[in-house]
Amino acid sequence: MGEIDPAFVQAPEHRPKLSVIEAEGIPVIDPDDKEITEWYNQWPEFPPEMRETFQEYAYHMEKLALKLMELIAMSLGLPPKQFHGFFKDQTSWIRLNYYPPCPNPDLVLGCGRHKDSGALTVLAQDEVPGLEVRRKSDGEWVLVKPLPDAYIINVGDVIQVWCNDAYESVEHRVMLSADKARLSYPFFLFPAHYTNVQPLEELTDEQNPPKYRPCNWGKFLATGKRSNFMKLDVENIQIHHFRINN
Ligand SMILES: O=C(O)CCC(=O)C(=O)O
């Protein structure tokens, strides 16, 4: 096992440095609000081996995700390591999702419809079905059947912006089961907080001008954190806030 990525420990130098978001339609954040600017990594005391296990898992996820980014770069006609610089001080993370059985699974969702905001997601799911993706052609929700020993890879909003819509992030949601609990472990590959996410020069020109304004990833993260996790009355910052209407 290699060195643990400091992004998972959120040392002070890796915490987002914030300033006020001013563009129209984007929620304004207070740069002095410590609840937004200071992030803590709360490892539970039990089970005691959890931290080490997940740090090792994260190390391997990171390697896999960067390899996938190489393949994506090549598919766009770019050098394989084109994206690597963005992840030097990455803010990637893992979520552990537990969906308990629900007596009325038609009335609730395990996870509401959304797109993953980062570059890409490497998702491990157990054998209980639940994940659905929205097919673009007809808007139908399609079950992603669990396959043993297989990961699901979601393209996120950041790739969509970098490649100026050549790839699009996928909308998805999670249904509950009436009698079975379900577990999933997504690894979210996120760039460094100081990254200005914007369409790559190499992929834009006069015929294909940039469709997005630059978005500072640290600010994006901070507002997302405030609206998602703290349930405050703040509109969630979305990639469409940065779309240029040309
Ligand atoms: O549980 C799943 O299969 C997906 C979860 C998910 O979409 C997420 O955590 O962002």
Ligand SMILES: [Fe+2]
């Ligand atoms: Fe997701």
